[in-house]
Amino acid sequence: MKKTVEAKGPCIRPMPSAIVSCRDKDGRNNALVVGFASNVSKKPAMVMVGIVPTRYSYPMIKESGEFVINLPAEGFEEEYHYLGFHSGRDEDKFEVMNIAWEDGEKVNAPLLSACPVTIECKVVETLKPGTHELFIATVEAIHCEEEYLDENGNIQWDQIPLI
Numbered sequence: 001m002k003k004t005v006e007a008k009g010p011c012i013r014p015m016p017s018a019i020v021s022c023r024d025k026d027g028r029n030n031a032l033v034v035g036f037a038s039n040v041s042k043k044p045a046m047v048m049v050g051i052v053p054t055r056y057s058y059p060m061i062k063e064s065g066e067f068v069i070n071l072p073a074e075g076f077e078e079e080y081h082y083l084g085f086h087s088g089r090d091e092d093k094f095e096v097m098n099i100a101w102e103d104g105e106k107v108n109a110p111l112l113s114a115c116p117v118t119i120e121c122k123v124v125e126t127l128k129p130g131t132h133e134l135f136i137a138t139v140e141a142i143h144c145e146e147e148y149l150d151e152n153g154n155i156q157w158d159q160i161p162l163i
């Protein structure tokens with residue numbers, strides 16, 4: 001028998017374990033953990049991330065209109081938790097955790113080298129229905145570790161030990 005409960009937090013579970021990385025106009029990199037992340041369109045390929053305006057990352061994405069969604073795998077738990085509980089306002093998170101990164105090919109934001117899948121995104125629209133601003137973005141490029149691709153270049157999602 002089910003009981004009716006109050007909606008106290010996000011009620012669609014599990015939430016994805018994603019890390020959004022971004023860069024400000026002075027070239028400073030930052031990244032935060034984002035559970036509000038979703039596919040929104042197949043063709044064109046579009047995604048969405050929800051960012052609370054008080055996050056240090058928020059004005060970076062708002063101003064640049066660009067970000068990267070990094071999908072972390074097992075072995076990256078310590079960095080993942082750190083990025084979800086510390087703010088770039090207080091410290092350079094990449095430096096503190098010695099996080100390796102490389103430049104995006106299509107967007108001006110860093111890709112986290114240790115994450116097997118990284119998705120470069122450009123914002124096309126935003127919505128603010130409540131606590132989170134929803135950044136709806138086109139997928140400009142997807143990078144995946146070669147070992148997780150089949151012979152046709154398809155990502156074998158079930159092979160990736162995502163967090």
Ligand SMILES: Cc1cc2nc3c(=O)[nH]c(=O)nc-3n(C[C@H](O)[C@H](O)[C@H](O)COP(=O)(O)O)c2cc1C
Nearest residue numbers: 032033034035036051052055056057084086087088
């Ligand atoms: C599991 C988890 C999920 C989170 N999901 C979101 C989210 O969807 N949107 C958001 O703005 N913050 C989310 N956060 C909080 C940010 O990651 C956290 O406040 C971070 O320190 C912000 O970093 P920044 O100030 O450097 O941008 C989440 C944190 C955790 C641990």
